[in-house]
Amino acid sequence: MRRSSSLFPAAAVFLVLILAAASPLQRSHLMGSDGSLASLSGWNPLRLLQREPDLPLQEKRQTVNCTDLSAAYNSECWQQLGLSNFLLGGGDWGAGWNKSTPICDTQSTDVNANDGTNCCLPEEAWTTCFLRLAQGGGTQDCSQINAQFCAMPSENALSTYLADSIRPEVQYIQKNIYAVNDFFTTYYNALTAAQGDASTTIQGLIDEVDPIKPTSFNLLFLLTALSVGLAFLGAPSIAVTVLGLSSLAKSAAQVLTISLQQAPSTAKALWPQGTQNSQSVQIGNLEAELGNSTNQLAAMINNAVQLLMSDMPTFVKFVESGQYSGAESLSLPSKVEGLDYALRTYMTSEAFAQNGWVSSPMMGPFETVQDVENSVVGSGGGDCTMGNNSVCTNGQGSALFWSQPTGRAYVFTNTVNGWAGVSAYQLLQDTVANNWAILQVLFDGSFNCTQEGNFGDSIVNFNWDGTLDIACISQLPTQIPCGATCPVALINNQCPFGQVSNDCDS
Numbered sequence: 174m175r176r177s178s179s180l181f182p183a184a185a186v187f188l189v190l191i192l193a194a195a196s197p198l199q200r201s202h203l204m205g206s207d208g209s210l211a212s213l214s215g216w217n218p219l220r221l222l223q224r225e226p227d228l229p230l231q232e233k234r235q236t237v238n239c240t241d242l243s244a245a246y247n248s249e250c251w252q253q254l255g256l257s258n259f260l261l262g263g264g265d266w267g268a269g270w271n272k273s274t275p276i277c278d279t280q281s282t283d284v285n286a287n288d289g290t291n292c293c294l295p296e297e298a299w300t301t302c303f304l305r306l307a308q309g310g311g312t313q314d315c316s317q318i319n320a321q322f323c324a325m326p327s328e329n330a331l332s333t334y335l336a337d338s339i340r341p342e343v344q345y346i347q348k349n350i351y352a353v354n355d356f357f358t359t360y361y362n363a364l365t366a367a368q369g370d371a372s373t374t375i376q377g378l379i380d381e382v383d384p385i386k387p388t389s390f391n392l393l394f395l396l397t398a399l400s401v402g403l404a405f406l407g408a409p410s411i412a413v414t415v416l417g418l419s420s421l422a423k424s425a426a427q428v429l430t431i432s433l434q435q436a437p438s439t440a441k442a443l444w445p446q447g448t449q450n451s452q453s454v455q456i457g458n459l460e461a462e463l464g465n466s467t468n469q470l471a472a473m474i475n476n477a478v479q480l481l482m483s484d485m486p487t488f489v490k491f492v493e494s495g496q497y498s499g500a501e502s503l504s505l506p507s508k509v510e511g512l513d514y515a516l517r518t519y520m521t522s523e524a525f526a527q528n529g530w531v532s533s534p535m536m537g538p539f540e541t542v543q544d545v546e547n548s549v550v551g552s553g554g555g556d557c558t559m560g561n562n563s564v565c566t567n568g569q570g571s572a573l574f575w576s577q578p579t580g581r582a583y584v585f586t587n588t589v590n591g592w593a594g595v596s597a598y599q600l601l602q603d604t605v606a607n608n609w610a611i612l613q614v615l616f617d618g619s620f621n622c623t624q625e626g627n628f629g630d631s632i633v634n635f636n637w638d639g640t641l642d643i644a645c646i647s648q649l650p651t652q653i654p655c656g657a658t659c660p661v662a663l664i665n666n667q668c669p670f671g672q673v674s675n676d677c678d679s
């Protein structure tokens with residue numbers, strides 16, 4: 174199991190290192206004079222955060238001028254301006270904004286110390302405070318999607334109290350706060366549109382595979398598979414497979430994937446682990462139930478946004494590779510092609526599973542089509558002639574799918590007694606033709622998920638390094654024949670793969 178995470182200790186170590194790097198002198202320079210400063214009227218903590226004069230400016234590339242407020246935004250500027258240090262402290266920036274900005278004392282009779290003009294209110298999201306101090310007042314709050322007061326000011330609306338020397342830094346951080354909020358807001362809006370598409374598309378599949386019993390879905394799994402959309406497209410295990418994505422979907426997927434990798438706690442806030450208390454949704458009610466669950470979907474996205482806007486180290490990790498600092502907008506249109514691939518793949522695998530379909534692995538590795546064709550001859554499974562979509566054309570009761578990236582092949586069979594429905598080969602062809610699911614994720618995903626011991630738990634998991642593992646999006650059972658040797662390492666002395674027949678002992 175890989176559920177436990179080392180993120181929090183890692184983040185803590187990172188913070189300690191940063192703090193240790195700021196000398197006591199630097200810290201006292203920015204923090205030691207609270208009392209006298211707070212009594213100055215019009216004092217703005219941001220104004221006092223000055224670059225340490227005795228340290229050289231970072232070298233700049235000639236083409237990019239990050240301190241020129243009239244120049245276009247540039248994705249290199251987060252690094253060039255040292256904005257991570259500006260916020261958290263370290264390097265040129267001494268103690269940093271977090272440590273040098275006081276928390277208001279609401280009991281104080283001194284108006285400068287209690288009303289939030291010069292300090293952050295207790296419990297206030299740091300971004301809300303930052304925007305107020307940057308703009309010299311007003312109410313901006315970007316800690317929710319579709320926020321009422323989170324609109325990037327059209328002009329450079331920085332407070333007149335701000336020192337010139339830090340205007341570029343403040344401007345860039347402000348821009349990042351708005352860009353992150355906008356990204357998640359437009360992502361949520363695109364997801365709500367994608368969900369309708371997926372429900373409609375999948376109806377054809379249900380008609381084809383579901384004569385036996387009405388498939389039902391776990392609502393939390395449905396919402397997870399929906400909201401993982403972009404991150405799924407960015408996962409290394411599927412990037413090669415999904416063709417026909419717009420360049421926008423590709424770059425947005427990349428941006429989100431990098432960010433989540435840098436700040437895995439955001440992903441954990443988005444996709445809670447476990448299946449607790451989730452209601453079951455009948456296929457017939459799918460569209461209505463999903464449509465009815467937009468509040469739950471919004472809550473998942475808001476968990477991530479709130480974390481970013483209230484936890485500065487997480488925010489810094491999320492944005493510091495610079496993607497939200499550039500001139501290009503990351504606003505997603507309301508329709509993003511392919512956003513529902515994860516949802517469809519999950520629903521397809523579930524419909525297959527509940528109607529008796531299973532997959533059995535052949536480890537190979539099969540490197541070429543010939544390898545696969547040769548291995549099937551005489552094995553009792555009938556000859557294989559490789560057809561479209563890496564599925565052997567000759568399968569009737571069962572079909573063989575070859576996954577080129579992993580070199581494994583899978584026998585896809587229906588285990589229901591007297592099954593007389595669609596043939597295995599046809600079903601896989603229809604699956605590809607109708608974009609119901611990505612075969613590679615369906616088969617390799619289920620194999621990987623089972624091998625890792627995660628099958629049947631959460632459908633989104635995390636690797637030891639915090640990266641996202643989307644293998645369990647496929648809930649198609651992968652099983653081995655009675656008496657077969659376990660093809661992978663045992664888990665707790667047990668083969669993680671079940672056996673195709675439930676009565677192997679008889």
Ligand SMILES: *[C@@H]1O[C@H](CO)[C@@H](O)[C@H](O)[C@H]1NC(C)=O
Binds near residue numbers: 239
């Ligand atoms: C960058 O722009 C600022 C403000 O316009 C200017 O003072 C500075 O000289 C510029 N730096 C370079 C290297 O061009």
Ligand SMILES: *[C@@H]1O[C@H](CO)[C@@H](O)[C@H](O)[C@H]1NC(C)=O
Binds near residue numbers: 485
């Ligand atoms: C600085 O960070 C600490 C710990 O995360 C937090 O409690 C405090 O409120 C932050 N200060 C500001 C001004 O955001």
Ligand SMILES: *[C@@H]1O[C@H](CO)[C@@H](O)[C@H](O)[C@H]1NC(C)=O
Binds near residue numbers: 409614621644
């Ligand atoms: C499954 O794991 C293999 C590595 O063993 C990896 O190459 C492949 O991309 C994974 N596929 C999925 C869908 O998780």
Ligand SMILES: *[C@@H]1O[C@H](CO)[C@@H](O)[C@H](O)[C@H]1NC(C)=O
Binds near residue numbers: 461462
């Ligand atoms: C939608 O939600 C409302 C309120 O929770 C509930 O009463 C209603 O039955 C739900 N509709 C469907 C189709 O689930």
Ligand SMILES: *[C@@H]1O[C@H](CO)[C@@H](O)[C@H](O)[C@H]1NC(C)=O
Binds near residue numbers: 560561566
């Ligand atoms: C493979 O796909 C092509 C083009 O889509 C189609 O014309 C052909 O009939 C397919 N072959 C088989 C065996 O399904």
